[in-house]
Amino acid sequence: AQSVAQPEDQVNVAEGNPLTVKCTYSVSGNPYLFWYVQYPNRGLQFLLKYITGDNLVKGSYGFEAEFNKSQTSFHLKKPSALVSDSALYFCAVRDTRWGSGGSNYKLTFGKGTLLTVNP
Amino acid sequence: DGGITQSPKYLFRKEGQNVTLSCEQNLNHDAMYWYRQDPGQGLRLIYYSQIVNDFQKGDIAEGYSVSREKKESFPLTVTSAQKNPTAFYLCASRIQGNTEAFFGQGTRLTVV
Numbered sequence: 001a002q003s004v005a006q007p008e009d010q011v012n013v014a015e016g017n018p019l020t021v022k023c024t025y026s027v028s029g030n031p032y033l034f035w036y037v038q039y040p041n042r043g044l045q046f047l048l049k050y051i052t053g054d055n056l057v058k059g060s061y062g063f064e065a066e067f068n069k070s071q072t073s074f075h076l077k078k079p080s081a082l083v084s085d086s087a088l089y090f091c092a093v094r095d096t097r098w099g100s101g102g103s104n105y106k107l108t109f110g111k112g113t114l115l116t117v118n119p
Numbered sequence: 120d121g122g123i124t125q126s127p128k129y130l131f132r133k134e135g136q137n138v139t140l141s142c143e144q145n146l147n148h149d150a151m152y153w154y155r156q157d158p159g160q161g162l163r164l165i166y167y168s169q170i171v172n173d174f175q176k177g178d179i180a181e182g183y184s185v186s187r188e189k190k191e192s193f194p195l196t197v198t199s200a201q202k203n204p205t206a207f208y209l210c211a212s213r214i215q216g217n218t219e220a221f222f223g224q225g226t227r228l229t230v231v
Contacts (some may be wrong), residue, residue: 009159025163032218043123043222044162045218090161094218105176106152107220111161 002027002095006110013081014118021076021113023091032094033074034107035065037087044090050074061085081117088112122146125210125223131231132197140195140226142210151193155179156207156225160187165208168193176180197228205230 003026012020025031032051036044048059055067065076076089092107123144132138142151150169154162164177168187182201185213187193193212207227211220 009171034219036222039227041227042205043125043224044211044220046219050217106164106167107162109154109162 002093002108004033004091004093004108004110006089006091006113008113010114010116012118013099014114015083016080017084019078019081019117021089021091021115025072025074025076025091025093026088027093031072031074032099033065033069034092034094035059035063035074035076036090036092036109038090038112039087047076055085057094083117083119086115086117088114121211123212123221123223125226126191127226128224130226132228133231134224135199137172137196137198137227138196140208140210140228141192142223143191144212144223144226144229146190146212147190147214148212148221150213151161152211152213153177153183153185153189153193153195154207154211155210158179162209165195182192183199 006026034049035047038044046055047063050057050067058064063078067074090112091110095106095108126141152167153165156162163179166185167175167184168174171187171190174185175185184196207225209225210223213220
């Protein structure tokens with residue numbers, strides 16, 4: 001079965017510093033990977049995805065993620081953190097358990113990493 | 120505005136009662152999902168529907184039921200058989216051919 005792991009429950013960084021939120025994955029076949037962000041008592045917002053192509057994926061709000069096949073990682077990064085980036089971040093992988101043809105699937109999520117950016 | 124609408128935002132249920140959470144989307148998305156979120160556990164899939172009148176159990180379907188009579192609507196019923204229903208429930212949808220899903224704002228259910 002596909003799975004993702006977020007090894008850090010919490011990450012604290014100072015405003016203006018670079019941030020990294022880690023994610024590792026385990027899949028059979030090609031990985032389809034995603035990052036989402038959740039603010040308190042809200043739904044998840046899509047940030048970016050890796051399907052194929054360049055290992056550095058750029059997404060919303062200045063975030064990017066680096067796909068590393070040899071390390072099976074998909075870490076989320078931002079060069080300069082903002083206090084408003086403080087939120088819960090989820091890594092997810094596409095799980096095609098149910099279907100053929102890639103059209104019938106679910107997303108399997110990590111447990112989330114709480115990012116706090118201090119002023 | 121286009122989007123996914125979940126209602127109500129907060130819901131209180133007495134022990135032994137069934138409650139239904141609403142999820143409506145006007146994005147013309149084909150697939151719809153229900154997830155449950157508990158602190159420290161991430162999101163767990165309850166039910167999934169790819170087309171009208173068809174749905175499949177997810178990882179934690181026991182105590183829940185769904186219907187998909189219209190493409191736009193995917194209501195979730197939390198039955199009295201669900202022993203620990205207090206949680207944050209998230210509905211999502213996706214269009215065929217795209218990979219990312221989009222989420223509603225969630226319903227927080229509390230058993231009182």
